[in-house]
Amino acid sequence: MKPTLRFAVFVVVSLFCGVLVVNTLTDPMTGRSVPYRAVFTDVAGLQPGSEVTVAGVRVGTVTEVAARGGLAEVDFEVVAEQPVPATGLAVIRYADLTGARALALTPGQGGPPLAPGATIPVERTRPALDLxxxxxxxxxxxxxxxxxxxxxxxxxxxxxxxxxxxxxxxxxxxxxxxxxxxxxRDEVIGEVIDNLNSVLGTVQQRREDLRGLVDGLGRLAAETAASRQEIAAAIDSGSEVAGSLARLLDGLGPQLSRDVRSVQDVTSMLVRNQSQIDGAVQDMPAFLNALDRATSYGSWANVYLCNLGVAVDGVQADLGAGPHTEVCR
Incomplete structure (x- = not known):
């Protein structure tokens, strides 16, 4: 085969493959198409070449997107075999997950088809959903x-x-x-908000005290940091004192045990003689009164013989007759 013929075959095959790829990617509509126009408030994402669908089936292509008078006008073509209801809606929807948009035509309430070249007003269009x-x-x-x-x-x-x-x-x-x-949970949320308002109000009223507290804590922290060596020395001294006290208690252990046992013996004796102790305590006021009378004439004890009786061999002699002092009376 001649080189020229080979080249010609290569060119034809390349053109055929190119057309096939383009047709596959663009998916052009075949047959006669009818032009229409729709007015939108927002056509974000819609562009020439976007699909026109009815019930999810592609029936046309967007040919032009332009802005006029603050609105967006979209020109599109639909295959002649697909009627466009005059009462239908034109809605911009997502065509795929990549964000591409498509123009969807809804059947509406039926009625006669839309005239070729007619415009769908903005009242019967819906813009794209902004996710x-x-x-x-x-x-x-x-x-x-x-x-x-x-x-x-x-x-x-x-x-x-x-x-x-x-x-x-x-x-x-x-x-x-x-x-x-x-x-x-509205009431609970309301109570929480009210409580927070109360707390914030109290904090606002005491902001000077709070500022002073924070400043004082800052100074305390600074002074503590500056005196950390003295504090460490005091802690070490405390440890030594605790050790000395432990050694002292160890030395006092035997004597302290004996003293505790002695106290136990004394308390046991007091418990055993509780009745006698109670009687002595009850008789104590009378004894103290008598002692007070006996010592009321000085710092010594006076003894008076108010009545004296002597009995000798059955003969009783009483020597207490006569006047008595006030003490005997």
């Missing part, structure tokens, strides 16, 4: 939940938007149950 704004809206809720609950809720949100499980109503039900759980 960042959505998740930021859940941030106050996430702040009050445990990490495991946040992960579960975020997983459910992602699953809903990926179409892998759950519905929006189920997701909202989960959110409502979580908010109900938080609402049931």
């Amino acid at each position: 960042t704004a959505l998740l930021n809206g859940f941030k106050p809720l996430f702040d009050t939940l445990e990490p495991a609950q946040v992960n579960q809720l975020a997983g459910e949100i992602v699953a809903v938007f990926q179409g892998e499980g759950g519905t929006v109503s189920a997701l909202l039900t989960r959110i409502v149950s979580l908010t109900d759980a938080l609402a049931s």
Whole structure:
């Protein structure tokens, strides 16, 4: 085969493969198409070449995206075989997990098809969902939940938007149950906030005292650090004193044991003679009164014979007759 023919075959095969790759990547629509236009408030992520779908099936392509009068106008084409209901909605949705967008047409309430070249007004269009704004809206809720609950809720949100499980109503039900759980603790949260306000108010009123306390603690720490050698020496001295006291107690051990035993003997004797001791204590006031009368005339004891009787061989003689002193009376 001649080199020229070989080159020609190579060029034809290369062109065929290139067209095949381009068609595979772009997936162009075949057959006649009908142009339409839709007006949106936001078309972030949508660009020329994005898909136009009906019930998830690709039926067209976005041809142009432009901003006019503060709104976004999207021109798109739909295959002629696919009617576009005049009452339907044009919604921008996520086409895949990479963030690409697609223009979805909903059937609406039926009715006659939209005329070719007609414009879908902004009242019947819906902009793309901003996941960042959505998740930021859940941030106050996430702040009050445990990490495991946040992960579960975020997983459910992602699953809903990926179409892998759950519905929006189920997701909202989960959110409502979580908010109900938080609402049931409203009184406790309110009490905690009130208590915190009270504590902060007290701290605010005593801020000067608190500042003085902190300053005093700082000075104490500084002086303690400066005197750490003296403190260490005092601790060592305390250890020596404790050792000396232990040695002293060891030396007093035998004598102290004998003294304790002697005290036990004395207390046992007192317990055995408790009745006699009680009688002596009861008679003590009378004895003290008599002793007081006997010693009331000086610092000595006076003895008076107020009555004297003598008996000799059966004969009784009483010598106590006559006047008596005041002591005898």
